[in-house]
Amino acid sequence: MEPLHYWLMKTHTMFHREVMAETARFGLTAGQPKVLECLAKFGERDQKSIAAYCEIEQATAGSIITRMEEGGLVARRQKPGNRRSLYVSLTPAGQAAAQSVLQVFESIEARALRGIPKSEASQLVYLLQTLCDNMAGPAQATRGASR
């Protein structure tokens, strides 16, 4: 049987593929759904924190946001007192797209979890979180070393 990382990759890829199949007809491209989700959930945000949420680099976020700005989904503005950060927010068109994206996420997730008891779905999320915590930690469980 294939190892854990194979299924991690496959599940993620399939989810992404389903999302794109549903959202491409709104004109969204690969990087955009997550950015829309982020802005819908947290509101106006600077590019650095959008990148962090989406698990991509700042430069990548910047180019995706530029394309979204050109497409009229988001707007960038400066806030008084901080001329360094750029704050990104949804335009009305962006809000509409974001709502569609959230619905698509929900419906695909519901479909993926079909037949799985709620307790096991929670267990799944818990395990994934634990994996992330472990990977974020020191490379070796060097018992007391690290930092």
Next chain:
Amino acid sequence: MEPLHYWLMKTHTMFHREVMAETARFGLTAGQPKVLECLAKFGERDQKSIAAYCEIEQATAGSIITRMEEGGLVARRQKPGNRRSLYVSLTPAGQAAAQSVLQVFESIEARALRGIPKSEASQLVYLLQTLCDNMAGPAQATRGASR
């Protein structure tokens, strides 16, 4: 708390990031570890089936393999009786790289699973497989419909 798909994305991204941190010093780029894993596990293979294992498109696999061929990791050849498919196999250098990749995969996976009982790790894989099956199935659980 973030929804399932967020953790799916994050776990996958972190795993990939760790893999690249360990393999980039061998000169491997992002798409190559999975191709090496595929060839190490299954031996000589045509590009279509490599793409299927890696969950990428054929055209993408082609360009990754071209780069790997230029780097001396793999070789392409035709088999008598089939002038359509190209069969890809590891060179000695590719086999060495593949062994390193398999070790890296194993060690990161072990680290990610630190503290998680074996039974729960199996449960995790089972759940991920179920998600894949569900997503591959019909879009609506139309109770008896499908095909």
Next chain:
DNA sequence: TACTTATAATAAGTCTTCTTATTAATTGTG
């Protein structure tokens, strides 16, 4: 056998992603 359909790979174009380097602004320290 000839024609149609299907299959494997490649080509071209766009977008995503990364890394490294640069620029501008902010913060911290002497």
Next chain:
DNA sequence: CACAATTAATAAGAAGACTTATTATAAGTA
């Protein structure tokens, strides 16, 4: 206050990923 260090964004260049279209080969059918 002036200078150094940090931080946010952008620029540039390479690789990966997708889509659509093309080419060559193979298979199926009339």
